[in-house]
Amino acid sequence: MTIRFHRLGKSDEDRTGMSRRMFLMTTTMAGITTNAMLSGAAFAGSSALNPAQSASVLQMVQDIYPHPGLLNLSHYEAIVASVAKTADEDESSAKTLTDGLALLDEKAQELFGSTYAEIEDADAREGLLRHFQGEGFFQSVRWTAYFGIYNNKDIWPLFGYQGSSVEYGGYIDRGFSDITFVPEGPTLEERMDDVQN
Amino acid sequence: MAEFDLNDESVVVIIGSGAGGGTVANELAQKGIKSVILEAGPRFDIGDIENDEWTMFSKISWLDKRYSAGGWHGSVNHPTLPTWIVKGFGGSTVHWAGVSLRFKEYEFKTRSNYGAVDGANVEDWPVDLAEMTPWYEKAELKMGVTGKTTGMPHLPWNNGFRVLAEGCRRTGRSDYRSGPMAINSVERDDRPSCQQIGFCMQGCAIGAKWSTMYTELPRAEDTGNCEIRTDAMVLKIEHDDSGKASGVLYADKDGNQHLQKARVVCVAGNSIESPRLLLNSASSMFPDGLANSSGQVGKNYMNHTTGGVYAALPEKVHMFRGTSVAGIVGDEVRNDPARGFNGGYYLEFLSLGLPFMAAFMEPGNTGWGRSIAGALENYDKMSGVWVLGEDLAQEKNAITLHDSEVDQYGLPVPIVAKTPHNNDYEMTAHAYETTAQIYESVGATDVYELPAYPATHNMGTNRMHADADKGVVNGYGQAHDIDNLFVSDGSQFTSSGACNPTLTIVALAIRQAEYIAQEMNAQNI
Numbered sequence: 245m246t247i248r249f250h251r252l253g254k255s256d257e258d259r260t261g262m263s264r265r266m267f268l269m270t271t272t273m274a275g276i277t278t279n280a281m282l283s284g285a286a287f288a289g290s291s292a293l294n295p296a297q298s299a300s301v302l303q304m305v306q307d308i309y310p311h312p313g314l315l316n317l318s319h320y321e322a323i324v325a326s327v328a329k330t331a332d333e334d335e336s337s338a339k340t341l342t343d344g345l346a347l348l349d350e351k352a353q354e355l356f357g358s359t360y361a362e363i364e365d366a367d368a369r370e371g372l373l374r375h376f377q378g379e380g381f382f383q384s385v386r387w388t389a390y391f392g393i394y395n396n397k398d399i400w401p402l403f404g405y406q407g408s409s410v411e412y413g414g415y416i417d418r419g420f421s422d423i424t425f426v427p428e429g430p431t432l433e434e435r436m437d438d439v440q441n
Numbered sequence: 442m443a444e445f446d447l448n449d450e451s452v453v454v455i456i457g458s459g460a461g462g463g464t465v466a467n468e469l470a471q472k473g474i475k476s477v478i479l480e481a482g483p484r485f486d487i488g489d490i491e492n493d494e495w496t497m498f499s500k501i502s503w504l505d506k507r508y509s510a511g512g513w514h515g516s517v518n519h520p521t522l523p524t525w526i527v528k529g530f531g532g533s534t535v536h537w538a539g540v541s542l543r544f545k546e547y548e549f550k551t552r553s554n555y556g557a558v559d560g561a562n563v564e565d566w567p568v569d570l571a572e573m574t575p576w577y578e579k580a581e582l583k584m585g586v587t588g589k590t591t592g593m594p595h596l597p598w599n600n601g602f603r604v605l606a607e608g609c610r611r612t613g614r615s616d617y618r619s620g621p622m623a624i625n626s627v628e629r630d631d632r633p634s635c636q637q638i639g640f641c642m643q644g645c646a647i648g649a650k651w652s653t654m655y656t657e658l659p660r661a662e663d664t665g666n667c668e669i670r671t672d673a674m675v676l677k678i679e680h681d682d683s684g685k686a687s688g689v690l691y692a693d694k695d696g697n698q699h700l701q702k703a704r705v706v707c708v709a710g711n712s713i714e715s716p717r718l719l720l721n722s723a724s725s726m727f728p729d730g731l732a733n734s735s736g737q738v739g740k741n742y743m744n745h746t747t748g749g750v751y752a753a754l755p756e757k758v759h760m761f762r763g764t765s766v767a768g769i770v771g772d773e774v775r776n777d778p779a780r781g782f783n784g785g786y787y788l789e790f791l792s793l794g795l796p797f798m799a800a801f802m803e804p805g806n807t808g809w810g811r812s813i814a815g816a817l818e819n820y821d822k823m824s825g826v827w828v829l830g831e832d833l834a835q836e837k838n839a840i841t842l843h844d845s846e847v848d849q850y851g852l853p854v855p856i857v858a859k860t861p862h863n864n865d866y867e868m869t870a871h872a873y874e875t876t877a878q879i880y881e882s883v884g885a886t887d888v889y890e891l892p893a894y895p896a897t898h899n900m901g902t903n904r905m906h907a908d909a910d911k912g913v914v915n916g917y918g919q920a921h922d923i924d925n926l927f928v929s930d931g932s933q934f935t936s937s938g939a940c941n942p943t944l945t946i947v948a949l950a951i952r953q954a955e956y957i958a959q960e961m962n963a964q965n966i
Contacts, residue, residue: 308809314818370810377806386809394799394817395495404821405761405795408492410646414636420599420763425756426607426883429598429619435626436594438618439587 290328292338296361300345301327303361304382305389307369314402315393323392327385337384344381351375443668445477447701452477453957454689454703456675456718459532460946461930462709463653464583466669467661468954474961475666477701478658479673479691481710482529487655490644494796497643501535503528506848507713511838512860514892518805523857524744525895526711530671531654533711533897534943538641538766539622539650540789541586542940543577546570547776548784548831551936554776555783561833561862562741566935567907567916576948584651584947585629587620593627595620596635599763602790604754604824608879609770616771623651623944624764630656639792641765674850678706678722678731678926686731686926692850705957705966709929709950712742712899716840716932717855719903719913732903732920732928737913739841741834742857743901743937746786746865749801749891750873751825752880753816758824760792767792770826773875774939782867785939786830788876795820801891816889824880825889828872829898832937833862840902859896898942900934917956918949925966929953 290298305323331338345360352360352372363369376382393399400407409415421429430438445452453469453476455462466476482503491497502525509516509523527533547554549566557563581590588595596619598606609617624641625634635649648655661667672694679700681687686706692698708715716739720730730738767790774785793801799817802808838860842853861869877888906912909921918933920926929950931942938945960966 309814309817310811311814311818366811374810377809383806389809390799395796400795403795403817404757404759406759407761407794408640409638409762410492410636410640414638415599415762416635416637418762419759420637421597421603423600423603423756423758425754426603429603429606432594432597435597435619439589439594439620440592 290332292331293328293342296359297342297345298324298328300348300359300361301341301385303369304373304385305392307366307373308386308389309393310366311393315399319393319399323389326392327388330388341381341384344376344379348372348376442662443475443665445475445668447699450702451475451704452701453705453707454479454701455707455709455929456689457481457532457709457711457714457930458530458653458658458669459527459709459711459930460534460537460653460943461950462707463531463534463657463661464947464950465707465709465929465954465957466667467653467657468951469957470661470664470666472954472958473666474958476661476668478661478667478669479675479689479701480530480532480669480671481674481714482527482671484671485530485535485644485654487646487648490646492638492640492643492646494640494643494794497640501527501529501644506846506854508843508854508856509859510856511858514804515859515895519895522895523859524713524899525897526899530658530669531652534652535644535654536642536897537652537941537943538791539624539764540766540769540941541581541584541621541623541944542769542787544570544573544938544940544945545774548936548938549573551784558783558833558864560835561864562836563833564904564906564911564935567905573945573948576952577944579951580944580948581621583951584623584944585625585632586623586944587626591629593625593629596622596624596626596764596767597637599637599760599767600758601760601763601792601824602768604758604883605770605788605790605826605879606768608883609772611882612879614770614772614879617768619768622764622766625649632656635764637763639761639763639765640794675710675718676721676850676852678708678718680724680726680731680923684726684923686923705925705927705961707927707929707953707957708903711930712902712932713840713855713857715928715930716902717842717852720842721852727922732913732922732926734922735910735913737904737911739902740836740839741901741904742838742840742859742899743832743834743934744859744896745898745937745939746828746830746832746861746868747893747896748828748869748873749791749825749894750828750876750880751798751802751823751889751891752877752885753819753887753889754822754824754880755884755886757821759821760824761794763792765792766790766827773872780867780871782864782871783833784831784864784868786828786868786872787939788826788872788879789829791825791827793825798823801894802889804892816887819887826876828869828876829939829941830865830868830872831939833864834901834904834936835860835862898931898937900931900937900942903928903932904935905933906935918953919956927953927957
């Protein structure tokens with residue numbers, strides 16, 4: 245089952261253009277807005293992964309969930325650090341990963357005459373990765389990236405998600421009904437009338 | 442709190458503490474009838490509730506080994522998570538969103554209205570809307586459902602529902618409102634009014650949403666007539682030489698087995714565990730499983746015809762602010778075969794947090810890459826619905842037992858098979874198109890179609906039928922084969938209807954408790 249994009253409003257070209265413009269704009273702010281996320285994200289050396297392998301994983305996580313306009317390199321480096329930590333702590337997952345990366349480069353050489361990380365075209369890299377999406381090493385990196393981005397409270401604000409609200413008394417006084425481009429909902433009197441008459 | 446002896450043969454043993462089991466227990470307790478609830482999961486209270494999707498998923502979900510099978514995408518994409526239900530105190534009333542709709546008259550009588558449907562096993566309920574209406578009213582008063590019965594106004598509209606409602610208005614619809622919900626819009630029944638916290642499906646952190654966790658279960662305990670044993674996984678229902686249910690064998694937290702004797706047994710373990718238990722209780726007298734002379738135990742598994750539709754709007758929506766299901770569109774709930782399918786569907790506004798949106802936008806191994814990432818960048822501009830439509834019963838959609846694998850209790854692992862009927866495909870296509878039109882009328886730039894989530898609405902696997910050859914239980918949920926054995930959960934449903942099942946489960950449970958009391962007084966059971 246794949247997602248069907250029922251109707252697309254913008255062409256892919258427009259999206260790419262938009263993303264690139266946003267990327268230029270936001271990278272200058274990244275140092276300010278993402279300080280909190282950098283802790284533990286230092287790109288420390290890994291015993292299980294050599295620098296080329298680490299570079300491949302870094303490219304992978306950026307191709308798996310590319311957010312050039314929202315995230316900066318340090319977010320992705322933090323995910324690589326997490327992948328490397330698992331590999332450092334568990335020999336069998338390290339082997340699964342490094343074997344997988346070797347197969348990825350082998351396929352890249354076969355199709356593009358270069359390593360995976362050296363392929364310049366993003367679509368080509370995604371297409372190459374699609375060959376491996378049923379493999380354990382790929383899904384392991386993918387889910388690490390998933391949790392590192394979409395289940396990361398420090399990153400949520402960049403997507404406009406505010407998360408937990410009970411400690412603030414909910415959203416009842418914090419914009420649960422504040423949009424202006426559609427009409428307001430019925431008043432309390434109208435809602436009372438609806439159920440009592 | 443009451444404590445009953447394992448050899449006390451006078452108690453009603455209730456298996457499960459959710460909408461069915463919790464309600465039956467409290468109804469019986471208020472009448473002075475003694476019961477023991479055996480709940481497979483741990484004891485939760487409101488302090489366990491957090492506003493975090495994955496934390497709560499890990500904390501409360503039923504994650505014992507199960508397999509998905511059949512032709513739905515989940516057998517590939519959710520191979521060990523066919524359903525999304527709760528194991529613990531309060532059952533899936535911790536997780537439910539609060540939507541409290543009644544069945545329509547035609548939905549109780551699907552065989553009469555649809556006729557024989559190829560490939561389906563459609564039958565009429567032995568009850569109808571006129572019979573159920575007073576019980577629905579009692580359920581609405583018990584649960585605190587916004588609407589005419591309680592006089593409680595429906596909840597205020599949040600951003601996400603306002604977008605959907607405006608789309609409905611612009612496309613000529615008329616039946617869209619922010620209720621009926623079993624969520625307090627004013628203080629009622631010692632519970633506060635909704636603070637628009639969101640995370641309804643992670644458990645209501647303040648108790649504004651009805652759940653047996655903080656209503657029926659503690660109230661049953663307070664009477665001194667009900668003992669609730671948690672971490673008590675039922676293994677088998679025992680019967681005596683005459684074929685009457687006589688006790689329930691369960692394993693406690695440490696794996697020690699106990700046999701609780703019983704005068705009456707009520708099975709309310711949800712539509713996977715309830716038939717699984719009856720099948721696992723096979724004996725020389727009942728070689729095909731308890732109450733299974735019809736051969737229908739475990740069959741006719743229904744979980745609604747569903748999908749998700751999310752639209753990216755031109756401006757910010759912040760759909761996560763406020764109740765998770767903030768409004769319901771009912772215009773498409775009618776039987777109009779000219780549309781190409783039997784039955785109808787609701788569109789229910791449903792917010793997902795960013796973590797779940799990213800997981801369910803495209804489930805499975807393929808849900809990554811530029812298209813997904815790009816769509817998720819629209820997260821704060823999204824509004825969306827859960828499509829909820831009637832699912833036709835089919836015999837081949839069934840709960841069966843694995844022939845070699847067992848779970849941590851030594852019980853055969855259940856296999857949950859679901860293959861959509863052509864009716865489902867037609868209905869889903871119609872619902873996707875309808876929803877896209879609604880959102881496009883308010884300027885949606887993109888519309889994303891999501892396949893069904895692991896099912897929270899599980900129904901039909903011990904269905905009621907007037908004819909003992911075609912169903913497992915009668916109109917009171919009483920087994921045709923065994924007078925003192927009852928099914929008290931959604932597995933008694935004969936058809937799924939289009940609506941969320943909880944209100945009907947509670948209404949049936951109140952009615953069943955009345956019947957059990959009457960039959961016990963008459964010494965019939």
